[in-house]
Each structure stands twice: as structure tokens, then as C-alpha cells.
Amino acid sequence: MSHPSYTHKTLQLALLLAFQGSLASTVWAEEAASTMQAIRTYHIPAGELTTALQTLAGEAGLILTFTPEQTAGKQSSLLHGRYSVEQAFDILLTGSGLAAKKNAPNQYSLLKVTAPSPSATRSESKDIDTLPEVMVVDKKDQPASSALQNEGTAAQGYRVKTISSVGALGAMKLQDTPFSMSVVPRELIQNIQAQSPDDIYKVNPFARTTTPQITSWSPATNIRGFTAYNTAEDGLRRPYNHAAVTEDKERVEIMNGPSGFLYGAATPGGMVNFVYKRPTLERLNSVTLGNYGGDQYYVHGDFGGRIDDEGRAGYRLNVVRQDGNTAIDHQKIDRVLVSGAIDWQLTDQLLLELNASYNDYKTQGTSAYWFYDVKHGKAPDASKLWSQPWARDEFENTKLMGKLTYQLNDNITLRGAYMRDYVDRPLVIHTLNNVISNTAYNQIRTFSGRTKDTYDAAQAMADIRFDTGSAQHKLTVGYYMYSDKFYQTPANSNSGWLGPYSLNSPTYVAEPAFNGGSATYYAGYDLNENYLIGDAITLNEQWSALLGVNRSNILSQSFTQSGAKSQADYNKSRNSPSASLIFKPMPWLTTYASYIEGLEMGGRADSSAANPNQIMPPMITKQKEIGAKATVGNILLTSALFEIEKANEYTNSDNIYTQNGRQNHKGIEFSATGRATERLTVVGGLTLLDAKVRKSEFDGNLPMNVAEQHAKIYTEYDLSGALAGLTLTGGVQYTGKQQANDANTDSLPSVVTADIGARYKTMLSNHPLTLRLNINNMFDKNYWLNAYYVGTPRSVAFSANLQF
Template identity: 30%
Template sequence: MALKLSCVGLAVISALTAVPALAEAEHGADNIERINVLGRSFNDYKTGSASGAMRGNIDLLDTPQSVTVIPDFVTDEQLARNLSEVLSNDSSVTAGSEKWNRQQFSIRGFALDSGNGFLVNGHQHWSHYIQPIETLEQVEVLKGPSSMLYGQSGPGGLVNMVTKRPTYDALFNLGFDTDEYGSTRFQMDASGAANDDGSVRYRTMVVKQDTTYWTEYPNGENKERDRLLTFLTVDVDLTDDITLSVKYDNTADKAGLDSGAWLYSTGEHKGEVIGDKDKIWELPWAFIDINVQNVGADLTWHINDNWQMKTGYNHQMYERQRMGSGPKYTEDPANGYSVQPFDRHDDWQYKTAYVDFTGNFTTGSFEHQFLIGANMLDYYYGQLYVKGQKGTYIPGQNIPPPDVNYHDDKDKYESEYYHYGFYIQDLISLTEQWKVLAGVRYDEQHKTSYKGDKAFDNNANALSPKFGVIYEPTDFGSIYVNYSKSFTPKDRVTNSKDANYNTDLKPEYGTQYEIGTKWELFDSGLLMTAALFDITVENRVVTQDYTPAVGDADKITTQDGEQNHKGFELGAQGQLTDAVFITGSMMYLAAKYESDPKLDGLTPIDAPKWSANIWTRYEVTDQLALNLGAQYVGERYASADASLGNSIVKDAFVRVDMGAAYNWDIKGTEMSLRLNVKNLFDTDYIDGGSYKEVTIGQGRNLSLALEARF
């Protein structure tokens, strides 16, 4: 306890020292890269391009789309341990449920799908687990429909995770961090040239993490997690113009299972947490065991000064066993609640490939930045699932692990599809001030699902255009408008009691209109952005009672539903003064379901009207730096259905974080010691998820980290 109080006291003193941070921001261009600590530039807060936004490193000012780039420099300062903590730096991203040890998100109020909402280096990535972030150079949030470049995806946007690359210079870093619950994380990062001329370069990382959570099972045991990450990437210069990059990573992640907390849905306590806020309703023997491997290669060929070809392939192998107790929601768990143990095995295979040709050329007085390419996804999923007998668990009972085994499932469910698309895009400079972006894509998807002797086929195709206009009144500012579309394929109606049984459903389409502006201020040290957006989704699937019933048909599925999200965003990232750096954003969002007999007029779960975040760094001396940050998430709904409507509300909250880092040198070894306090004021808050699977925000937590750079 003494250590906890002294650490908090130090953190408060650090915050008070940082008060004068907002001094006047005029300075010369030479100050932008002036400060160096541990060999890194403080202005790594600001990044000038996002590889995922245009399938190439085009300047953000020339990108007619709202994009946020979160560099690893910021998340290292925050001692982030998962993707949720990284994405909290963008207010357009809202955390959803963390049920079953996975993290779900929404962008501009639209839920990100695990299968098509995430990319790694531009490859579609199955994200049904807690993403390893230690290997990432930056995370790019591409906002709005991005189907023109990436095919099937949601209307809110995409998250592209860019991994670290090999370096020419030798690098060897060791890191260790821990928190007040006894969690530990060890990291090793080594990179450099493998031969004298530097034509072969490597980077390898190892991370070992043992986490003790603040939440507890009914027997008083804390949830625990054990993770081992290995990563290796090698760049080989085959010629002066051709580089081959190969990559392998493996994540072995085993943890106790948590299906989320419960909120009261009726009565005077509606919206409040049922039971203790640290309670896990799963039984202590429930667990999840995940193993994910990625094997891939990319080839870059500089054909000449103006043209380049890139092609790549990645095979993601995801295997998961989940043994759970299946607790069923009730508002009176103290008197017992229903459980049904199960054992489940899932196997996902994701094979992706792409080829892109990019070139610069002129036609008359027009300059072109041209892209033509194709990509594909070959998907397989297999599931074995065995359930045990239902029972009632009375708190305090000792229920042993069930005798169920997924190997006993003789009726394996399988699903597979392949998806491919062709795209063409041209960014045309009409004058020094005016640019036009035009692009279009054609997609095909073919899907088959099997369960026993039954098979269901579903085919879909879509045309996805994108159009943007950019006006650059100066060299450091731009104003843009864009129009873009997304599509998400839907399955066939498989309920034999549905009036439209065996009908192929059309893809769900999203259409966005956006107007925005981007400015690089203070000698390009600070990037300021703003955007207005309006997104409408059509062909939403709606299932309702079929009255009067015809034969066996008592349901009917149609695609009459719509959804509209509109709002605006503001962002700032970079340097304010010689000593002050900032990254922050805010969003206003109005989100509604429309043309839906069950949901018309309702707001989706976890779509706050207002949200904002800020993280700052104040350099006290060349060796000491202080951080202060805050996250605001407005009032959200934990229900959005026909029976409860939007009646269950999660209150708005503000969470304040802070930190301090001290750097010194020991005989050429650069050392860094960091203390962070998350949720400084121990604020009680409810995070993402519906009332049956909500995540409770963690209280104040102190973290300490030590890093050595040799």
C-alpha cells in the first residue's frame, strides 16, 4: 500500500509540473527535429502518410479521406498492452464488448467485423483475438467506406496495422513492465544487417506476457492470461531494384474465460451493474486457448523511376479451443443462474494475395499518380462443438470441470468462400491547387456452407466507386470532398420456416459523402484535421414475424432496413512548442436505424453522441518528460432491440491518465524508466458492450517500465 500511495503522489506532482505546457507555439523549422531522446524524435507524434489509405505512401494532404495515424511512439509512452488502448487515441473509434477475450470496435458508430474490418500491411486479417501490438510501427484508422481498394468491408472504415521493418543499423532493445496486480511483460527487439553490404536485413521480436486481471471468478481467483509472441521478418535485396520481404509470427495466448458483466434491464436499478463490478460469471475452469500463425512474403520491384510493382501473399492460420460454462443472464444471480458447459474448437484459414502497379506520368499538363491492381481472399472455417447438460449454479458451490470434448462432435460445420476484386485509381493534378481522385472496383464472392449433409451456396458481386476533389490553397493546407461506397455480402436465408427460405440476400451497401480539411501548421510540425460526414447503409437485413403464417412459414426476412450516421470530427497531432507535443481528437455523432419495423429511430449500441481524447508530452529537461491525457466517452446505449429499445443507458465518463519518463546513459547503453498511472482519479465507468456482456472499466492502476537500448 505504501508503494501505491508514493507512486500516486509522484504522478500528481508530475501533473502539476506540466501545467505551463501550453506556451506560445512560434518557432523555426529547425526546432521540429531538435529534441532527441533514446535516438528517437519527439515529433514522431505526427506522421505524414498512411500506406493503407491509398495503397501507397501518398501524403495525407493529398488523401481525400479522413485518416488517423497512431505511431508506436505514442502508444509506447502510454504503455499500451492491446489494440483497444491504441485505438483510444482516436475518438471516432468506440470500444465494444470484450466478451470471450476478444476486442470489438466501432468506427463512426458502425461495428467493425472481425473478418473484414482489419488489415495487416494491407492484407485482410482475421481479428477474433487480442491483437499483438508490440510488432506494430503504426496503426492507421481509415474512416468511411474503403471497399474501392480493399473489397468487402463495413461502412465505418478499416483499421490497418503496419508492422515494423528490418533496419540497416544494428538495434537491440530489452524491455520490462509490470503493474500493481503483478502482471509482467518482457520484450526483446533485435534488428540489423545480416551481411556486410546490408543486402540482407532482419528484425526479430519476442514478447512474454503474464497478466493478472482485477476481475475475479466466483471462487475469488483472479482471471489470468499467458501469452508468447514471436516475430521474424527478413528483407532481401535480390537486385538493386527488387526487394523480397518475408515474415513469420506466432501468437500463443491462453487465458481464463470472461463472457462479460451484466446490467439490470428493469426496475429502479436499470443500467447499474449486477453484483460486484469485478465479478466474472463464468466458472473458474473456463478457458480459451488460441494459437495464431502468419506466414507471408511481399515483393517490390522498382521497374523504373516512374513505375513500381508490388505483390504479396499471406497465410493466416488461427486455431482456438474454448471451454466455457455458458452462464445465462439473470437479474438475480445470487439465488443461482443457469449454466451449460461446452467445449468448442474453431479453425480459420485466411489466404490473401495482391498485386499492385503504381506509376507517375503526365498527359498534357495533367500529372497522374496511377494505381491498378487486384487482390483475393481464400477463406475456410471449421467448427466442432459439444454441449453438456444444463444446470443451475449457486454462488459458493464447487462445480468441477465438465466431461465434454469437442472431438465427440461427429457433425462438423464448415464454411468456405473465395473473394477477388480488381481496382483502378487515378489521382490527377489538374493545376497546382486542384486535384481529382477517381477510382472503381469490381468484386466477386462465392461462398458455400456445410452442416452434415446440407450445403448452402451464396454468390455476390459489387461495383464500388470512389471520387474525390482536393483544393490546396497553400503548400500546407488542403480542402477535400469525397464520395465512396462499401459493400458487405450477406448469406442466404437458411431458416426453413422463413417465407423467403433459400433466397440469396443482396450485399449491404454503404454510401458516404464527406467534406474535410487538413492543415500543417507551425512549420509543418502540427497536423490539424476536420471532417463532416454522412453515411447511409441500405439493404439491411430485417427478420420479423410473418402474420398470418403461411404453411410452416412464421418468419419473413427482407432487406428493407437502413441506417444513417452523420457527424463531424476534429483532430490535432504534432508539436505545439519546443517542449510540448499533443495528439487529440473529438467526434460528434448522430446515429439512427431507419426503415426498420423493430429498430426504427433507435441508436445502435456504443454509438456516443460526443467523444474526445487527448494525450500530451511536456519535456522538462533533455532527460525528464511528463505526460498527461484524458478520454471522454459520452452517454451510450447498452440496448437497441424491439423489446427494450434504447432504455438501458451507460453514463458518460472522463478517464484521466498520466505518466513520467526519465532517460539516462550507462556506458553507451540508453536507459529509460517510466511510471504511468491509468485512471488517475479511480473513476467508476462502464465501457463497451450490451447489457448482457458489458465491460467494466478498470480502476486506478500503476505501471512501471524499464527499457535498455544497446
């Protein structure tokens, strides 16, 4: 595998990162040299005692020694306010039967304590403030997702330890996964005030948005140079994710590269898994009032707690109402979200998880799609609406999901899940802009009548643990699938190409009388079925392996209004193997080498091609990857060297959509997530690519819309020492030069954007209050996301969150 080529932009980027690293090192040194505050401000949520103690040690800069057995199954209460280290320990350890012993400056250990005699208690009570009673709950009574809720907090630098779903294999430790994976946890989603997946991709170390949600198409991301719509929800696949929401999500987990063995048929640009919030062990009442930018005011309620006294059943409810104009002229979002979850531990072995949600999402003035007959010039003014104010899209989405987990015994776990998703799209009006000169463009407005989709996804898996000699096995076998039944109206219409219009400012016209009905007919069915067998083998403390194969079948059918098939069925199957070897020379360092294949349905020629609607043969993707993950202090560092190859599809010079040649991406990526110092948090990543088209008429060219350099850094700095409760935030994103056509005769310049913000934590009538402010694209730069879409303008988001 050869190394990526490096340009002067790479050198500039390296200097930028070196400056950031130098700045972080200086801050780190200053922090280490400063005198530790005797009293400091803490906000550590109630939850698992192990996590709370780790958070306290990280925030206070302590070395804390204890064994897992000492804290297993024990809970802590909320720690909020200004305390000394000793006072903080007293609150967290109340009711645990443990106490903190100071062994040396900044070094503590845990000791078991016995209850004092009644007389001793009486004699000391006059000098000790009585603390609230803390309920200690045994681990088996906790909600199954309580560990996830305690991971990735701001106090932990957004560093997580667990992936909730590595596809069909289920949960795994992040550091031990032999794939490049990353997580955007709930508190980071809240603190950047993410409204859509676009905001999440912006802060993720490796992803970048290619199709914004505001276009009303399904939001897409580009990872390792490949664009994909691949999404899952709680590990269950779905084809698209239109009108996506974030308020009911606990985290977003992203896998880089092909995922065929784990998720089934998909494009090689990674997999994005949206994980729903689960019921909380302690009662949660949280209300947020805010604005996502422009006049997008909203209210969000998040409520959770136990249903019964024993805590075997719990609930979670998220409700959102939003209405108002975005930062783009004449553009508006109006939506309602109601999302609920129930967890019920039916027996000690059987857990039932239920979800239901309703999402009504309306967009007025959807953003335009651009393509050029001439070379791309400077990006249009992003604050202006370059489509039409009456262009719009409406979604009504009802989702039901259920999961059963049965612990048959210590060696066998059975997992089943099913999701049904109803999507009703009453209408959609899109606009496309064709730039015909450096000063003018034409526009077409397209009306599509009502469409409906019924998405199904299911899993039936068994995890079987056994030993062969000294080797330990976790064998996973089972079946998983996802499908889409889609309905459409027979009559769609468009305005034809109109113009030319000036590129100096948008031209708005009256809405024409489109022809189109609301009656739908059954138009087609897509199905992907998968049979999987995988074996996670632990050879010893240092060596392990992950082996598996997935038999994947793709079926696609399409029908005319009369019910006849409009073309022959697309029905293809293939085995997708995967093999990984993992070596841990030290507990904090994991290295791996992996090989994975994926199956992808061939592309379909569009209606303007010389071979309209023709479907290409299935594509096989192959990836080789070597990587390392290291937990250094409170930071998780990752790196990976990879090569991905797949079939190349494009429209040739004869206007024929064809599959010819190979697309090869070689690259290297790095990331850092966590607390660099007591007060400095860093979330950042860098991807360098050498992407080429091989063995086609564009042999040696860079694929379209691929940036060979991509880097970002998001930081937070806690000013608690000077201004208690105040945190400053900011981020910088860099995207390198992209080619705007397959022939590489048109290109888009590199771009740097920056964000800044702050949040302030305080108490209001003894209840935690958090105020947030984020300025996105603070310099209001106009830029191209890719050849088709313009980036977002400057926007200001702010909110107030009260927990009670």
C-alpha cells in the same frame, strides 16, 4: 446534409474542451515567454538526416531553413544527452558535408562546407573532441520502411506524414489522402504500454472499443457509430484478429468509414491496418521488462540490424514471454510471441520483404457477455470475474508473409504480396449472463471444440505513371483477395441456463463435464475477390483528384460433417465506385470532397431467431464526406463532415432477423495531433453524431450502442527544463449516452474515464534507459462499454526498457 443534434452533454463537452484549449494556450504563452535554455536534453534516434533536423528544430524552438537536396540520402547519428544548439547541430551534421549557420536569434540555415586541409585539422585537433565516425548511406541502400521508422516519434508529438498502405493503392502522404485517417505510431504504442488493440483504440482520436480482446472474441472497434472487426496487416485483409499482439507492430493506421474501393467487402465502421516492424538500418538491441497490470509480468526483446556490410539486407526480431493474472480476479494471460522480418534489396529495382510469426495465446477466466431482460442498472464491479475461472480460450497462430516490389522503370512499379495465416483453437468455453431482475442473473456456459482456420490474402498490383497534357497520373490496376477455410468439431455442448445468482458478487461452480471432440471437419469457405482500377490525377500544384472503381465478389459456402452443402452458396458481386476532389489553397492546407461506396455481406440470423442461420442480402454502404487537414506549426489538425447510409438489420417483434429500412449516420469530427508547444504534446479527437433508423418499425430511433458524442484527449508534458528526462502523461475519454436496445426503452449513461502516467529517460552505462508508469482508469470507475460488455478496472502498468 443536416448538422448533428446537440444536447446538454454536448455543451458540457464543449466547455471541457474549451477549458483544455485555454489551459494549452496558457502553457503555450508561458513557454513562448520563457527564456530558451542554452543547454537542453535531447533524444533523437539515428536515422534520416532530414527527420533528425526537423526534430531538433521542433524541440529547440528554432526556425531552420534548408533545401531537400541538401539532406537527401544522408543519415544522422544518435543524439542523446544535454547539449547546446550548436553542439547538437555538430553531432547531427557530422559527416554530412553541411554546417549550421546562425542568421538571427533562433534562426539557422544549412551551408555546404569543404573538408579542411590536413594542417588545419592537425592544428585544431587539440581543441576539438573527436566524434564517432558516422556512416552516410545513400537512400537506395536504406530499408524501404526507414521513413516510417523515423515518423511519429514522441519528439515529433506523434505526428506522422505517411500512410504506409491506403488499401490497394499503397503508400500516400497522410495530409493528401481524401479520407479521414489517423495513425498510432510505435513510440506512442510503447509509451502507453499497449497490450492489445483495446489500448490503441483508447488513444486513437476516433475509435472506441466495443468488444474487448479479453472476452476471447476478436477485438472490435466503433467508428462513426458503426462497429466493425475489419482488420488488415501490412495492407492485406484478414477477417478477424483474435489474440492480437502489439509488440511487433510499427504502427496502427485507421481509416474512418467505408473502405470498399480500397480494401474490398467490409462493414462501414472503418478499417484498421496493423503495420509490422521492419529491419533497421542501424543495429538495434532493445529489452523491456515490465508488467501490463495485475501480475502480468513480461519480457520483450526487439532486435534489428544489417545482415551484410552494404546494408542491402536486414533483419528484425521481436520475442515476448508473458504470464500472470490481470487486474480482474481469477483472470490470467499466458502467451509467447516470436515474430521476425527480413528485407532484401535483391537488385536496385527489386525488394523482397519476408515475415514469419508464431503466437501462442492462452486466456484463463475470459470476461462474460451480458444481456438484459430488464433495464440496465449500474455496471457490475469490473474488478471481479463475472464468468467462471475455468472459462478459457487458446490460440496457436502461425503466419507467413512475403512481398515483392519491382521498380521496372521510373514510370512503372509492380507490387505483389501473399500472406497465409494458420489458426488452431483447441477449445473455447464462453459464458453468457442474462440479467432477469435488478438483483439476479442466470448464466449459461458454452463449450466449443477444436476449430481451425486457414486465412489467405494476396495482392498483384501495377502502378503506372504518365502524363496527359499538363495532368500527371498514377494509375493503379490489379487484383486482391482474402479468404478463410474453416474447420470445426461436430460436438459442442452447453450447461443450459443455471441460476439465479446474485448481482452482489459472482458465483463460481465446478467445471462440468462437457461433451466435445477434437477431430475437425471442413465446415466452410469464405472468399472476397476484388479487381481494382484507380487513378490519382495531379492537375496542378493546387488541384488533384482520385477516381476509381472496385469489382467485388463475395462467396460463402458451408458444409455438414458428411461433406454435403448445408445451404446454397452465397455468391454476390457488385461494383463499388469512389471519387474524390482535392484542393490545396496553401501547401500546409488540404481540403477535399469524396464519395465512396462499400459492399458488405448480409448478416446471419442466430440460432435463437425464428429464421435460424438465414443470411440476408448483401448490403451497400454509401458515404459522402468533405474535410480539411492542416499542418499548423508542429500540429496536424483534421476535420470532416460526413453522411453514411446502409441497410438496417435487426430482430423484429416476431423474433425474425430481418433487413428492413435504412441506418443513417450524419456527423462531424475533429482531431489534433502534435506538439502544441516545445514541451506539450496533444493527441485528441471529437466526434458528434446524428444517427437515426429510417423506414422500419423503429423509424426515428437511435441505433443501439451508438454514442452521439465521443471525445478524448491524451497529453504529455516534458519537464526537461526542471527535471531532465521526465515526462508526465495523462488522458481523458468521454463517451456519451447509448441506447441499449433497438426500441430505445433502455439506455446506458455517459461516462468519463481518466488515465495518468510518467516516463523517465536516462543513461545506464552509456546506454539509453526508459522507465514507464501508466495508471489506467485511475478513479476505478465501473461502466458499460456498450449493452454487452463492462469496461476495464483500474490497472497499473510499468516497465524498464534498455537499448544497447
